[in-house]
Amino acid sequence: MPWEPTNVERxxxxxxxxxxxxxxxxxxxxxxxxxxxxxxxxxxEAVEADGEAAEGVQVVVxxxxxxxxxxxxxxxxxxxxxxxxxxxxxxxxxxxEETYALVKEKLIELDDFVQAGGVxxxxxxxxxxxxxxxxxLLAKAVSPLPVIKEKVEEDGTVTRFGEFSDVEMRYxxxxxxxxxxxxxxxxxxxxxxxxxAIRQFLDDEGFLEVETPILQPIYxxxxxxxxxxxxxxxxxxxxxxxxxxxxxxxxxxxxYDGVYEIGRDFRNEGVSFKHNPEFTQVEFYKAYADxxxxxxxxxxxxxxxxxxxxxxxxxxxxxxxxxxxxPWKRWLMRDAILEVTGIDYxxxxxxxxxxxxMRQKGYAAPxxxxxxxxxxxxxxxxxxxxxxxxxxxxYPRDISxxxxxKPGDPTHVERFEFFIAGMEMGNAFxxxxxxxDQEARFLEMARSHAAGDEEANPLDEDYxxxxxxxxxxxxxxxxxxxxxxMLLTDQRTIRDVLLFPHMRDQA
RNA sequence: GGCUCCGUAGCUCAAUGGCAGAGCAGUUGACUCUUAAUCAAUUGGUUGGAGGUUCGAGUCCUCCCGGAGUCACCA
Numbered sequence: 364m365p366w367e368p369t370n371v372e373r374x375x376x377x378x379x380x381x382x383x384x385x386x387x388x389x390x391x392x393x394x395x396x397x398x399x400x401x402x403x404x405x406x407x408e409a410v411e412a413d414g415e416a417a418e419g420v421q422v423v424v425x426x427x428x429x430x431x432x433x434x435x436x437x438x439x440x441x442x443x444x445x446x447x448x449x450x451x452x453x454x455x456x457x458x459x460e461e462t463y464a465l466v467k468e469k470l471i472e473l474d475d476f477v478q479a480g481g482v483x484x485x486x487x488x489x490x491x492x493x494x495x496x497x498x499x500l501l502a503k504a505v506s507p508l509p510v511i512k513e514k515v516e517e518d519g520t521v522t523r524f525g526e527f528s529d530v531e532m533r534y535x536x537x538x539x540x541x542x543x544x545x546x547x548x549x550x551x552x553x554x555x556x557x558x559x560a561i562r563q564f565l566d567d568e569g570f571l572e573v574e575t576p577i578l579q580p581i582y583x584x585x586x587x588x589x590x591x592x593x594x595x596x597x598x599x600x601x602x603x604x605x606x607x608x609x610x611x612x613x614x615x616x617x618x619y620d621g622v623y624e625i626g627r628d629f630r631n632e633g634v635s636f637k638h639n640p641e642f643t644q645v646e647f648y649k650a651y652a653d654x655x656x657x658x659x660x661x662x663x664x665x666x667x668x669x670x671x672x673x674x675x676x677x678x679x680x681x682x683x684x685x686x687x688x689x690p691w692k693r694w695l696m697r698d699a700i701l702e703v704t705g706i707d708y709x710x711x712x713x714x715x716x717x718x719x720x721m722r723q724k725g726y727a728a729p730x731x732x733x734x735x736x737x738x739x740x741x742x743x744x745x746x747x748x749x750x751x752x753x754x755x756x757x758y759p760r761d762i763s764x765x766x767x768x769k770p771g772d773p774t775h776v777e778r779f780e781f782f783i784a785g786m787e788m789g790n791a792f793x794x795x796x797x798x799x800d801q802e803a804r805f806l807e808m809a810r811s812h813a814a815g816d817e818e819a820n821p822l823d824e825d826y827x828x829x830x831x832x833x834x835x836x837x838x839x840x841x842x843x844x845x846x847x848x849m850l851l852t853d854q855r856t857i858r859d860v861l862l863f864p865h866m867r868d869q870a
Numbered sequence: 871g872g873c874u875c876c877g878u879a880g881c882u883c884a885a886u887g888g889c890a891g892a893g894c895a896g897u898u899g900a901c902u903c904u905u906a907a908u909c910a911a912u913u914g915g916u917u918g919g920a921g922g923u924u925c926g927a928g929u930c931c932u933c934c935c936g937g938a939g940u941c942a943c944c945a
């Protein structure tokens with residue numbers, strides 16, 4: 364849709380034209396910044412503290428004009444850069460009539476980027492400011508940002524007047540959201556720290572960070588429908604990966620003791636407060652470890668990341684206090700389901716009998732669902748109750764095609780999922796490394812796929828070939844990074860920790 | 871995909887079925903220590919879109935578009 368300027372935008376375009384006619388560069392290529400806003404104030408206060416006349420602190424600062432207050436032949440502006448805000452005091456005496464006219468006539472105005480050179484000083488009201496001698500336009504803003512005024516109280520608390528809160532527009536125009544909402548910028552700083560802390564932790568544990576294909580000829584490693592695409596030159600159908608699992612485990616065959624990847628997964632499923640079609644996942648695989656080792660690592664990792672991001676292991680999420688410090692509760696799936704639903708699924712080992720008791724207790728049980736899916740459905744009832752971090756352990760084999768069997772129990776595998784704040788955060792198992800067993804699982808999946816289960820994975824012959832070379836016993840693990848970011852930034856929806864969440868086409 | 875709610879000026883919001891309004895921003899003017907600056911005046915609208923009911927629709931009805939919540943499926 365072509366752009367139609369609004370009235371305000373037409374005003375600004377006229378100003379732009381006037382500036383250009385006057386020979387003033389509206390988008391110059393070069394800047395000469397010497398200080399960020401915060402550095403300028405710090406340098407000034409350091410000299411003040413020395414008790415010297417602080418007039419000598421020369422600075423050139425740059426930023427976006429966020430507040431304009433013209434008082435006749437002098438003006439006060441606040442400009443904002445990545446480090447914060449600083450006040451400019453612009454006097455006609457100091458900058459000259461020509462430059463001052465740009466200020467007074469608002470040819471340079473709110474939202475424009477400017478460069479200001481001058482000397483640090485303190486106003487009568489006590490605010491460290493730049494007394495400006497040189498003022499230069501750096502970039503003209505044609506469209507105005509939403510106007511938000513701030514009042515800073517004596518104690519430093521900031522009250523904001525006016526807001527930009529329309530969620531649809533905030534997501535579609537995240538740049539505008541970020542530009543005016545500093546708290547949103549902070550969320551994404553914390554998200555970045557979350558990712559970097561995960562990486563730091565795994566590096567320190569001796570894992571090797573790797574990158575594996577996103578475009579895959581065969582998808583697998585999770586129960587989900589894929590996006591499909593096509594390579595034109597090779598005339599090859601490809602899938603966007605739904606997990607990293609099968610490629611990462613190939614690398615253990617290749618004699619790395621531990622590998623991990625942080626990256627994007629794509630699942631062609633519904634969108635919700637905790638689901639986006641593309642999302643960030645971290646997976647690791649560790650040779651000579653089992654799922655108990657992985658549980659221990661999980662607790663330490665999440666506690667470490669929380670510490671790095673929030674400064675502690677106790678967090679508040681949507682009003683609930685959550686303690687992430689190890690050890691976490693470890694709960695057998697059977698016991699959890701029994702306690703929450705009153706159903707002991709092990710006493711109902713086939714689908715019809717389990718479905719019957721579920722319906723009797725008032726739970727939905729589709730008649731075509733396999734036994735494992737029914738158990739998974741019951742786990743869904745448990746999920747919302749798991750506010751404090753909890754490992755749910757030992758899953759039915761039927762819904763865990765890459766996990767190793769529990770010794771002495773052919774119906775269950777060594778698998779756990781962990782939950783925090785009622786959300787599934789991740790999934791892990793003692794990895795299946797017996798090629799014959801793995802092949803049998805693939806064939807079972809092929810049968811359910813033929814029976815209409817679109818989430819069953821196709822048989823990956825190359826993965827089996829890798830496993831036949833010998834795969835060390837290993838523990839593997841995956842976690843939703845977006846969900847952890849939600850937790851650590853106290854955001855209710857995944858869209859608020861995604862810079863550009865998926866949206867429908869605009870009309 | 872089902873159900874519920876929402877969509878009015880650049881932003882945030884008003885308007886019993888009866889003249890579409892306010893604050894901020896914008897525009898014009900005053901002001902050389904303001905800081906949500908202040909004061910005076912003022913511009914700005916296809917009420918998401920298309921139909922319908924009605925003497926009259928922002929408001930009621932139908933469909934469409936977009937968003938939010940929720941359920942289903944999934945991480």
